[in-house]
Amino acid sequence: MSDYPKPLSGSFTSSGVYWDRRPNKDSGLAVELIKNADVIHIHNAVYRVVCDEIYELNPTASYVFQTHSGLREGPLYFDATEMMGLPFKRFFTIAQAYPRLYQNYEPVPNIISFPANPEPALIEGGRPRVLFSPTHSRKARWGGKGSKVLEETLTSLSSLGRIEYVRPKSFLTPYELFSLRKTCQISVDEIITGGFHQVSLEALGAGTVCVNGSDYFSNLSFMSCLGSLDEPPFFRVTEDDCVERMTDLVSSPDLILKYQQESLRFFDNYLRPEKLVSIYAQKYEELLQ
Structure with missing residues (x-):
């Protein structure tokens, strides 16, 4: 019904139908x-x-x-x-953190429509590329994404030459950001709420290690929605263990590659768009019976 302001304008409406209710507008x-x-x-x-x-x-x-x-x-x-x-x-x-808040609602998946990476991007030059680009810095119990501890940890690892810290300096459209993500080995979502966001789904499809703080309940709601007995291959990090966990991860190329491969495998098994669309289609068909 209305578009986002710049610079996001057009990023989410190009494949939609715009309903402009103002007088003399053709909708x-x-x-x-x-x-x-x-x-x-x-x-x-x-x-x-x-x-x-x-x-x-x-x-x-x-x-x-x-x-x-x-x-x-x-x-x-x-x-x-x-x-x-x-x-x-x-x-x-x-189906992320929110079913615990809306206990009588049915969990449904977010859908990532970008084509998955056919193969994970391999480490070049001895340093893994780590992408962390939170969409906002608002403080909220379930909607927060920024973490001072995490940013300081990534900055220190970058200064020590342990990682290539990828931080876009200008606005990127969602597709451009996903294309950049596919060139990295590690994607960081957020580590402060116990949930996760769309970044984690994109991280899996991009064939990167998905770093987040998703807890048991968030994982379980996600698995239940997908009909999965496999746990999502998230590399769980919290503010309490951030330095140790991130240091261990970036120090092990074999561990990074293992998680990258598991990300693509999980995405292919459960998160391809046609599979997720079918979840909605079934629910709609039940309404019409």
Whole structure:
């Protein structure tokens, strides 16, 4: 319905249909899609006036609500579905840390549509390339991504010549960032919440070691959603053991390669887009039966 401001504008809407509700704007295709939909899937929150318009266009569709994570830790404050007034039949949340917050919601996966790396990038020049590029530095119990301990550890390892610390100095589109990630051996998500984010899924698809602090419950919700008996090959790091764990990792090329190969294997077995889309398709089909 609206795009991100620059520099993100266009990064997520190029493959979508834009519904511009301003007067004299041509949004006929979006309106027709709403009218003809069997399922209407609302993500995070939509203003009540828009929900009323959607329902007026299509009162017979099956409505699904999906929450991801609120910027202000939404589960602690209010139920977003109450303000939208739509007759939701199913409730989804992303299968990471959030099922513990939305205990009556069904876990569903994020989908990485970028082509996976065919082979992991090998270490050149004796130093592994480590990518850490958090999207924000906000402090939040479940949405935080930055860590002073982690940044100091990576900076020290770089200064000692143990790693090549890859930090983009300018904005990169999601595809450009994924392309850069495929040239690295280690991707760092976040180590402070006990959860993980889309970076971890991209790290697996890029064939890198996926460093995060994902705990037992986050891993279990992820595995349950995927129907997996295999644990995701995350290299778990916390602020308490960050220096030791990262030093051990970057000191062992064999360990790095092992995790890289396991990342690609897990992605191929469980995270290819067609497999994840089928999870949603099955849930939609159940609504229509």
